[in-house]
Amino acid sequence: DQQVKQNSPSLSVQEGRISILNCDYTNSMFDYFLWYKKYPAEGPTFLISISSIKDKNEDGRFTVFLNKSAKHLSLHIVPSQPGDSAVYFCAGSKTSDMRFGAGTRLTVKP
Amino acid sequence: EADIYQTPRYLVIGTGKKITLECSQTMGHDKMYWYQQDPGMELHLIHYSYGVNSTEKGDLSSESTVSRIRTEHFPLTLESARPSHTSQYLCASSFSSGKYNEQFFGPGTRLTVL
Numbered sequence: 001d002q003q004v005k006q007n008s009p010s011l012s013v014q015e016g017r018i019s020i021l022n023c024d025y026t027n028s029m030f031d032y033f034l035w036y037k038k039y040p041a042e043g044p045t046f047l048i049s050i051s052s053i054k055d056k057n058e059d060g061r062f063t064v065f066l067n068k069s070a071k072h073l074s075l076h077i078v079p080s081q082p083g084d085s086a087v088y089f090c091a092g093s094k095t096s097d098m099r100f101g102a103g104t105r106l107t108v109k110p
Numbered sequence: 111e112a113d114i115y116q117t118p119r120y121l122v123i124g125t126g127k128k129i130t131l132e133c134s135q136t137m138g139h140d141k142m143y144w145y146q147q148d149p150g151m152e153l154h155l156i157h158y159s160y161g162v163n164s165t166e167k168g169d170l171s172s173e174s175t176v177s178r179i180r181t182e183h184f185p186l187t188l189e190s191a192r193p194s195h196t197s198q199y200l201c202a203s204s205f206s207s208g209k210y211n212e213q214f215f216g217p218g219t220r221l222t223v224l
Contacts, residue, residue: 001150016199032210041119043218049212093211100153102151
């Protein structure tokens, strides 16, 4: 039962442009959504989160949008930088329970 | 900064061997987790612990076992490794009262069973 889905396995954008990573979920009980970033040979690191009662959270170049009626969230990175190239995981969280998507590999070209 | 460590980082072993993957954290987190991840796939929770002497199985059935004798240590053991166990194993920890239930991850152990 895959409760969090990232349907785009990869995304390629030009440096300076916007990157939009998408995530869909099925579990209405999640109370937080998190984005993690993973470089090769490293563990995932926390990037940004959003409460289920919010529709937007911004942190520098990173903004996460939540559309509860569509059970959809997205991560916007503006402007994209080559150092942003990594795999991004979306996760839904409820108390001690966290479910991850399969990840989207972002490549930012110079 | 997260302080969670995993050893070894890479392991190549033969079928039938017993292995233990180590995970330690110095943040005093009460909750710890083991995930298994194959390339292009989601992280699957295989074990978790709420504290000392507490261990639970996760969503993905696994032939591995875990123990939690000390708060900071959460080793994972495979009694008899098989090629199907080849994967990346990620350890994580968090506070049960933590904000957004944020989990901190170790660097992972990439296991290859020949």
